[in-house]
Amino acid sequence: MAAPLPNTQQAMRRRNLSLVLHAVAAHGPLSRAAVAARIGLTRAAVSTLVDELARDGLLVELGPSRPGTVGRPGSALQLNERGPAGLGAEIGVDHLAVCAMDLGRRVRVRAQVESANRDGAPGPVLGRLAELVRRVAAEAEGEGLRPVGLAVAVPGLVARESCVVVRAPNLGWEGVDVGPALREALPGLPLTVDNEANLGALAELWLGGHDPAPRDFVHVSAEIGIGAAVVIDGRLLRGTHGFAGELGHVPVRPEGPECVCGGRGCLEQYAGEEAVLRAGGIPAEQAADGHRAPGSRIALLARRAADGDQKVRRALRGAGAALGIALAGTVNLLDPQKVVLGGALTPLAPWLLPALERELAQRLTDPARPGQDVVTVSRLGSDGPVLGAAGSVVQGVLDDPAALREDGA
Known part of the structure; x- marks a missing residue:
């Protein structure tokens, strides 16, 4: 999850963009007036923020809606179903899995293959995973989605703020940097690596029902x-x-x-x-x-x-x-x-x-x-880690949508 932003005017704007996006994600479709009421900003301020989020492909307007109140109907806002998407991957002992998730946390593309990864050299395993990531990313783009990040779940210890698997006893890996092979698969795409239990827990938090x-x-x-x-x-x-x-x-x-x-x-x-x-x-x-x-x-x-x-x-x-x-x-x-x-x-x-x-x-x-x-x-069972991986990318967009423009996504 994104670190707290400092109290500057630019940081306040970024926080407000996130507030709008989170409100629509949690309660949408919503009118601009309904968003303003939920997050405590003026309608004029919300309209400016909505316009920016729409230009960046994060929100779409569905057209006029009349919620049963007097006055001019407002346009209902919802997350863009053909906008940014998170890619999640999992390296299991006996399988590899990849999925693409849209901003509404719906899995749009998923692929899983058997793979005997235990005690195998990391290079071939990462090569197979890179190919699977490329395939899922291409299918996601075919559905109009825009992959903006990749997160990978591994069954082992991962050094903080790095892509290095310090120790994964059930894979037989020590000191393995998974970054180079996966960055080569999708150049320029932000990459994170985390322990599978951590990402499974995040899936439980967001999707557990x-x-x-x-x-x-x-x-x-x-x-x-x-x-x-x-x-x-x-x-x-x-x-x-x-x-x-x-x-x-x-x-x-x-x-x-x-x-x-x-x-x-x-x-x-x-x-x-x-x-x-x-x-x-x-x-x-x-x-x-x-x-x-x-x-x-x-x-x-x-x-x-x-x-x-x-x-x-x-x-x-x-x-x-x-x-x-x-x-x-x-x-x-x-x-x-x-x-x-x-x-x-x-x-x-x-x-x-x-x-x-x-x-x-x-x-x-x-x-x-x-x-x-x-x-x-x-209720998620063994799908938790790969769902949590993709969900963590989506959460990053919801927490700081302005970062997409800075990353050139």
Whole structure:
């Protein structure tokens, strides 16, 4: 999200442009008078701002509308469906995904391919992703959209304010700069890279469909590993180095097995995908055979659990209990409104939640807060990271539309 602007006349104009755009995005179509009433500016000031946003291709007028009040009808304003668009991409362990999202946060183009990215050289993976980005961008332009930025979700630690993946254990990457290959794919397009759990949390904030939408929550997601993101008052808690949210490496049993991070008894050793498959009696070769597509191994676990496989159900209960132990400390420390289970955890929620909620109920310091009131399941599932990536570009436009002209977009 954009940093606060200084209190100058130019900064005030930029803030007011954002206020108008946000008002139409949240409540449109709206007349100029309705926008003025919502944001507390004069109609004359709003008209000037609207004209500027329309010239930049962000707003369109639908024609006269009469909202049932006396007087001359005003023209209803809405976001331009053929204007700027955000591109979002995700590098998963077993897939690559890209989508284009318009200003109304509707996905207009989406593509996903299987890709064995684990322990592969970064160059070929980034090359395949660059080609997918080019394809989606071209399709978006064919629909009249104008890509104005690309954000990439990765399952690892990303250095703050950079495109460098410091460490992604489940990809086998360390110190990988994803910028050059992707900038070559779309020269001049602004690029950001972030942790997949962070972007999944932002998708939850903007697109999760919660009623009411929580402003303070912990988002937990999973693929091979387990990640988390903390949202406080609608903003990500990033930490000093940008590494906040590494829930998967919180030790739940200090005497437990060694983890790839170098510690012992980490949550991933009990609730990660491979750990659950192993505990459920599904050998690695069986899990791999015919289950290489994205999410197929999770689907295998869910199918076996639904069919009554007691060993798989026991493994999922153990994973839920481990999640509950790790999350209890997080909830006691931060006191969020909700914990949202997302990513690959969503199809397994029916078997994870009972043990997870029992652990929370036993361990939370607030006796009036039962565990089942804390946890909710995401409606976005495994799409969260790529949606959050594209949504972060859109949010940047809504927060500072004047920056588009400065960037030459």
